[in-house]
Amino acid sequence: MSILIVTGSGGLIGSEVIETLAPEFDLAIGIDNNMRASFFGEYGDTTRRRRHLETNVSNYRHYDLDVRDRDGLISLVRKNPPDLVVHAAAQPSHDLAARIPFDDFDINAGGTLNLLESTRRANPECVFVHMSTNKVYGDSPNRLRLTETKTRWVYANKANADGIDEQFPIDQSCHSIFGASKVAADVMVQEYGHYFGLRTCCLRGGCLTGPNQSGVQLHGFLNHLIRSVVLGQEYTIFGYKGKQVRDNIHSRDVCAFIREFYRVPRLAEVYNLGGGVDNSISVLEALEAVGRASGRTPVYSYQNTARTGDHICYISNLSKIRVHYPNWKISTSLEFMIEEMVDQMRVSEQAPRPSYHIP
Numbered sequence: 001m002s003i004l005i006v007t008g009s010g011g012l013i014g015s016e017v018i019e020t021l022a023p024e025f026d027l028a029i030g031i032d033n034n035m036r037a038s039f040f041g042e043y044g045d046t047t048r049r050r051r052h053l054e055t056n057v058s059n060y061r062h063y064d065l066d067v068r069d070r071d072g073l074i075s076l077v078r079k080n081p082p083d084l085v086v087h088a089a090a091q092p093s094h095d096l097a098a099r100i101p102f103d104d105f106d107i108n109a110g111g112t113l114n115l116l117e118s119t120r121r122a123n124p125e126c127v128f129v130h131m132s133t134n135k136v137y138g139d140s141p142n143r144l145r146l147t148e149t150k151t152r153w154v155y156a157n158k159a160n161a162d163g164i165d166e167q168f169p170i171d172q173s174c175h176s177i178f179g180a181s182k183v184a185a186d187v188m189v190q191e192y193g194h195y196f197g198l199r200t201c202c203l204r205g206g207c208l209t210g211p212n213q214s215g216v217q218l219h220g221f222l223n224h225l226i227r228s229v230v231l232g233q234e235y236t237i238f239g240y241k242g243k244q245v246r247d248n249i250h251s252r253d254v255c256a257f258i259r260e261f262y263r264v265p266r267l268a269e270v271y272n273l274g275g276g277v278d279n280s281i282s283v284l285e286a287l288e289a290v291g292r293a294s295g296r297t298p299v300y301s302y303q304n305t306a307r308t309g310d311h312i313c314y315i316s317n318l319s320k321i322r323v324h325y326p327n328w329k330i331s332t333s334l335e336f337m338i339e340e341m342v343d344q345m346r347v348s349e350q351a352p353r354p355s356y357h358i359p
């Protein structure tokens with residue numbers, strides 16, 4: 001019997017992985033305790049996605065398990081030895097991490113170790129995909145020389161034009177507490193490949209997005225910005241004159257890569273995975289584009305202080321992933337993503353809900 005295990009299965013990436021890949025397995029197990037709701041309040045709640053999976057994916061089985069529960073995880077994975085594990089459960093916000101450092105580290109680093117070891121014991125032949133982050137590079141990308149245009153920061157040196165590649169150093173920089181817990185997880189995932197031969201890969205995400213994201217101010221840049229504009233709520237820009245650049249990738253394209261990696265797995269790999277140059281946009285440009293797509297005038301305020309460790313210009317260099325997996329490509333344009341999310345929010349968010357809650 002072939003088994004897929006996905007942690008964070010109520011979240012953006014986890015739920016998309018279940019929808020996309022479950023039909024290729026006999027059994028799809030999802031692990032998610034909806035901690036996103038306790039992190040971010042009602043807008044972060046992923047119950048709707050979980051119910052959708054339970055109703056529409058016939059071989060889906062949900063477990064309301066905390067990835068910090070080592071014994072629970074070991075027991076579940078032993079009973080269901082997986083062929084593919086996709087680890088997408090996390091405390092995902094770098095601002096929130098500073099307020100809950102123990103929870104952040106226990107979930108992001110400890111939870112990852114629990115899952116790696118559970119997997120190795122149950123099936124050392126398993127393929128293990130870990131959702132890492134571009135925050136593992138800390139704020140080193142901010143040391144690159146930049147030039148300023150009317151709407152965005154741009155890499156000044158032509159050698160950086162395609163973005164940040166996997167050779168970029170990960171130490172000697174400010175990561176945020178979140179970035180540091182994700183570094184610990186990222187290195188441990190690599191180590192289970194190097195040391196134990198588990199076929200692991202770390203996907204160091206840029207901005208991952210799509211209509212299934214429960215975006216909030218503290219996590220989910222484009223989704224949150226679009227919701228703010230569509231609902232006529234004020235959007236807050238934090239520093240860098242609003243010209244900070246993010247590259248955006250649709251959750252479908254993330255899943256498409258995971259499928260490619262599962263088909264032809266490698267050992268202890270690391271890939272930067274974002275929208276690349278073509279899907280990059282600054283905050284000011286995004287406000288303008290979403291205003292145009294939605295027919296609403298964006299309302300925003302500006303705070304001069306940038307978030308600690310925040311990137312000024314981050315674009316994922318996709319050269320390595322494209323060379324290793326030539327069948328994979330970005331299939332969803334930024335324009336399409338914006339239109340899709342604007343349409344989805346018009347339908348599902350007609351009545352404003354209370355704003356997020358910070359514990």
Ligand SMILES: NC(=O)c1ccc[n+]([C@@H]2O[C@H](COP(=O)([O-])OP(=O)(O)OC[C@H]3O[C@@H](n4cnc5c(N)ncnc54)[C@H](O)[C@@H]3O)[C@@H](O)[C@H]2O)c1
Binds near residue numbers: 037087092206
């Ligand atoms: N979304 C992005 O822009 C982005 C960018 C870079 C990296 N990533 C990484 O990709 C992964 C997935 O991101 P996402 O956007 O789907 O996040 P998400 O918050 O939408 O999903 C994560 C899910 O994990 C669950 N979860 C949290 N703590 C848990 C715990 N202790 N036990 C069990 N479940 C728990 C949450 O309830 C949530 O449903 C994360 O590791 C994140 O750090 C995301």
